[in-house]
Every structure is written in structure tokens, then in C-alpha cells.
Amino acid sequence: MEKLFCHLCDHDAEEFEVKEEEFFYNVRNEDFIIKGQRVYCVSDKHKDAEELFHKEYDSENQRKAFDLYREKYGILFPEEIKNLRKKYNLKQREFSHLLGFGEITISRYERGSLPTPAQNQILKDSEHPEKMMEYLMKNSEKIGEEKSTELKALLTSLMPSNQYEQGIINEIKEIFHHVPDAYSGYKEFDFKKFSSMVLFFSKKDSPYLTKLNKLMFYADYYFFQKYKESLSGAKYIRDYYGPVPEKFQTLYDNIEGVEIIENEHGSFTSSIIEKSYEDLLSEKEIEILNFVYEKFKGMYSSDIKNFSHEEKCWIETQNKKLISYEYAEDLNMDREYIR
Ligand SMILES: [Zn+2]
Known part of the structure; x- marks a missing residue:
């Protein structure tokens, strides 16, 4: 002793x-x-x-x-604080700075000091990625640009909404999984592309579903005519009102940022949040979408229905059957529609 x-x-x-x-x-x-x-x-x-x-x-x-x-x-234990910091891949000093603490505060807490009630609350809040993002936005200059960018990406991937979105994408992937063939435009189904297309048209003028279905069809088939590949990889069915994406209701229901609203004339889509599609669509894809949008801009659902009924694919495919993308070569997008 x-x-x-x-x-x-x-x-x-x-x-x-x-x-x-x-x-x-x-x-x-x-x-x-x-x-x-x-x-x-x-x-x-x-x-x-x-x-x-x-x-x-x-x-x-x-x-x-x-x-x-x-x-x-309910004060956090040293081990919990350390795990939290590790989750965000931060050094003690960086974590301290982001939370607005003194430089060595986190180091002291991890070694066993008792956090003050106020700082304990901040630490607890920081367990939520969206809250941590707020701290990052406020104090990012204290940890440098490179680290900020890295953390921002990490936090985004940890956000509950993103996890939710990813869950949906995986589910949709399973439902719509197919081997690329003539009915899918020789492409695997790409829900993100499909969603971006819907978002594109919804932002333009909130089309009714009957019209949206045709806009989607023309975008995918016209893209195929030009590039020998479908844009979204979606399959289309010959329906009474014209071509429609297979199980379109399931698809539209699960697109984040788009809401289906009903009024006395039917259901239409509306983009409800400022979500952009630009980064998910290439220039040539946007070009096709713009072309299709402009082509049918002034047309009602019934007009575009009648227009589509003159397509060879609609005439030759049996009702409720899948339409082959091989018909895309017969599309004549310069064709005028006379009401
Ligand atoms: Zn003594």
C-alpha cells in the first residue's frame, strides 16, 4: 500500500x-x-x-x-457516447466541435465524467441522424470540408426516410424482377428511373392516371425506338384505354414525392415535395421525356387514348396481354392527332 x-x-x-x-x-x-x-x-x-x-x-x-x-x-454511459461517435465515424475532437462542446469534452465523457443535463440532451438528440445533420449544418466549418461531405453522405444514408425508401425499392424489385426480354425492352426494371419519369410528368402538369400511363408508354417506347433499349424497363399491357404499365397502381402508390389525388374526374398524380429527378436521368432521357410531354401537352386523356388506339401494337396485341417493345419501330411520333 x-x-x-x-x-x-x-x-x-x-x-x-x-x-x-x-x-x-x-x-x-x-x-x-x-x-x-x-x-x-x-x-x-x-x-x-x-x-x-x-x-x-x-x-x-x-x-x-x-x-x-x-x-x-437517463444520462448516457461512456460506452454509449463512444459507440455514438463511432457510428458517425468521428474523432473525439470532431464530435465535440459538431455538438458545440469544448474541444476535450467528449474525451472526458468517454473516460467517465458525468455529462451536464444540457449536454446529455444534445448527445441524446444526436443519436438521430436528422438531428445530427442539423448540428453538422450549424458547425460544419469546424471539422473541414472533406469530413463534412463524408459525414453528410453517411447521415443521409442513415436517415429513416431513406431506409424506408430503400425498403420499398427492394420490395418493388422483388415484385417486378424479370429477365430482360422483348416485353421489358431488353432491360431490367429500374424503379428509380420509373419514379423519376413519373415525377417529371407530375411536376409538369399533374396528369390523370389514364394520361400518365400513356405518357409513360410513349416515353419508354420512343426511347426504345431511338436507343434499342427501354428507359425504365417497365412492361406495358394492352388495356381497353390504351397501353398501361404492368401493375401501375402498385408502382405509383410507392413513389416517394408523388401523391395520387382523386377528384370527380378521376385520379391524378401530383408531386408533393421538392424532389428532383435531374440527377437520376441522363440528358438524352430528359430530352425524350420533354419531347413526349410537348407532343401530348394539349391533349386530354381521351385524346391520347384515341391516339394510342391507332398504334400497331394496340391493334395487334390481345387485350390484357403484354406489348412487345419490337412494335416501337412502328411508332410514328410525327403523326398528327385530329380530334
Ligand atoms: Zn491515524
Whole structure:
């Protein structure tokens, strides 16, 4: 045992006793009962055993009391703070800066210091990626541009809405999985492309579903005519009102940022959030979509229905059957429509 000063002996204690006992330990003006070890001077120079300050025992006792305090008041444990920081792939200093703490605050907390209630709340909030994104936006210059960009991408991927979106995409992928053939325009179904196309047309003028179905058909088939590949990989069925994407209701229902609204004339799509399609569509794809949009701009659902009924693919394919993309070569997009 190292030298421990005894106030009653007025010099370093000569005889010690280590006792394992239950006692109160005060944390922020509140006593917690803990079981720990304490050291006493048992010299016969004084009647009562005198407790001596022992650094290691005391910090162990303090740790136990802090843990009780943490449990009672929902304060994060050092390990939890460390895991949180690791989740965001940050150094202690970076995490401190982002949360607006002092430079070494996180380091102290990870080593066992008790967070203040206010900072504990900030730490807890930062568990949510969208909240962490707010802190990042506020303090990004403190961690440098490169780290900011990296964290931003990480947070985006952790956002619940993105996870939700990814879940839907995976589900749709399973439902619409097919081997590319003439009916899919020799392309695997690409729900993101399909969604971007719907978003494109919805932003332009919220088309009714009957019209949207045809716009989608013409975009995919015209794209095929030009580039020998479908744009979205969607399959189209010959329906009474013209060609429609297979299971279009399921597809439209699951597109983020687009809502299907009903009024007395039917259902139409409307883009409800500022989500852009530009980064998911190439220039030549947007060119085709623009062309199709302009071509049918002034036409009602019934006009475009009648227009599509003159297509060879509609005439030659049986009702409710898939339409082959091979018919795309017969499309005449310069054909005029006379009402
Ligand atoms: Zn003593």
C-alpha cells in the first residue's frame, strides 16, 4: 500500500484496513448507496478508525455512484457516447466541435465524467441522424470540408426516410424482377428511373392516371425506338384505354414525392415535395421525356387514348396481354392527332 496521509496521526498512516462496505456516495447533491471499498487508519493513537483518501478506490466508488445516477436520470454511459461517435465515424475532437462542446469534452465523457443535463440532451438528440445533420449544418466549418461531405453522405444514408425508401425499392424489385426480354425492352426494371419519369410528368402538369400511363408508354417506347433499349424497363399491357404499365397502381402508390389525388374526374398524380429527378436521368432521357410531354401537352386523356388506339401494337396485341417493345419501330411520333 502506498503512503496515505492520516489527519488524526498527522503523518502517513502506518496500519491500514481495507473494508468492503455499503455507504452513501454523493453525486450532484444526491446520496446514492453503493457497495465499495474504503481504507482506514487503524492506529491505536486514535480511538476511532479514520478513513483515508485512496485515489483508485475513490474513483471506483465514484464510478459506481455515477452509474446509479446515470440510470436514474437517463444520462448516457461512456460506452454509449463512444459507440455514438463511432457510428458517425468521428474523432473525439470532431464530435465535440459538431455538438458545440469544448474541444476535450467528449474525451472526458468517454473516460467517465458525468455529462451536464444540457449536454446529455444534445448527445441524446444526436443519436438521430436528422438531428445530427442539423448540428453538422450549424458547425460544419469546424471539422473541414472533406469530413463534412463524408459525414453528410453517411447521415443521409442513415436517415429513416431513406431506409424506408430503400425498403420499398427492394420490395418493388422483388415484385417486378424479370429477365430482360422483348416485353421489358431488353432491360431490367429500374424503379428509380420509373419514379423519376413519373415525377417529371407530375411536376409538369399533374396528369390523370389514364394520361400518365400513356405518357409513360410513349416515353419508354420512343426511347426504345431511338436507343434499342427501354428507359425504365417497365412492361406495358394492352388495356381497353390504351397501353398501361404492368401493375401501375402498385408502382405509383410507392413513389416517394408523388401523391395520387382523386377528384370527380378521376385520379391524378401530383408531386408533393421538392424532389428532383435531374440527377437520376441522363440528358438524352430528359430530352425524350420533354419531347413526349410537348407532343401530348394539349391533349386530354381521351385524346391520347384515341391516339394510342391507332398504334400497331394496340391493334395487334390481345387485350390484357403484354406489348412487345419490337412494335416501337412502328411508332410514328410525327403523326398528327385530329380530334
Ligand atoms: Zn491515524
